[in-house]
Amino acid sequence: MNAPHDLIIIGAGPAGITAAIYAARKKMDFLVVSPDVGGQTSWSGGIENYTGFQFITGPELAQKFDEHIRQFNIPLELGTSIDRLHRDDLLWIAEGGGKRRAARTAIVATGRTPRRLNVPGEDEFRNRGVAYCATCDGPLFAGVEVAVVGGGNSALDAALQLVRIARHVHLIQKLDRFTGDAVMLGKALGSPNLTAHTGTEVTAITGEKMVSGLVVRREGTEKTLPVEGVFIEIGSEAASRFVDGVKTDGFGEIEVDCRCRTNLPGLFAAGDVTSVPAKQIIVAAGEGAKAAISAFDYIATAPLK
């Protein structure tokens, strides 16, 4: 392992990118590790509340983040997720992609990820019928039978998109009722090619090479729905599990103070992975700036040994 960096930034959405811009301008020795640049920003349709842009699409803003960060000569390790971040002596060790990286400080800016069902077949058939984005992949299921799993607004939204494309849509909700908006629910339930299944749990996703069935259980009885697509829309969760010992609220969101400090020395967090209210792109960006300034101050004042 090489000499420790000043800082490692994990995640490159608005929080991570803004932290990187501040760290670069402060001439810190740091690196950024992330699967991609943009994070959840890439998912947004139209953005009308990011200062300076009256209207910009999510993909366009993400591309602008990318262009901005590349003005600086920063080691940007893309395509990599950090599996474990832990403290060893006075350093933060980030493991992932078969590598260990050491830094005196770390900023966790990993945002939120779609919640998974955790049933057999979900991983195996990912992109082989299992999808987490109806807007993206819905049109690939034209004329076939599909299922949407979930009962909130994102599930209802996916179902309403899919009833116009698919032959038939099964809407699977674990609870006895749907939790999404009444107007959307009314539209969904009124669609002639939609069957709502409440009090129904998914137990497995099956198929050969691609998905061909969804196994569900209702009141102890199992049956298989002959679907080719399964859209999982059960919300998202803070991507904080990989951080050893960090204090979170009851929902996995990292608790930070007004300087983005966590409960652990030299560890900062910013953006949607934290319990800071208002999950907004501009809030995440601002928090990223604060986190970088705090990491800089920590390096300047904390003892080396």
Place this chain on the structure above:
Amino acid sequence: MNPPVRIFSTPTCPFCQRAKLFLKDRGVGFEEINVAADREKVAELMKVSGQRGVPVIVVGNDVVVGFDQAKLEALFPRAVDRPEPK
């Protein structure tokens, strides 16, 4: 001379937009195949990539599934490093 680049996409998919913006940023010309408009293209997409999701970017013999920025960076490296800011 780069091999021809094809991108399988849907009009509403944000990651398809990202992929196209990336290719434009790198000055890469591409042919876009809108699978939402043509069901036969869905079959072709599944055959080419062995999966059912977009975007898929085909560069010669390389098939990139999703907006896999690391793979795309490797295929289309930035020609000139941007100057350092003042």
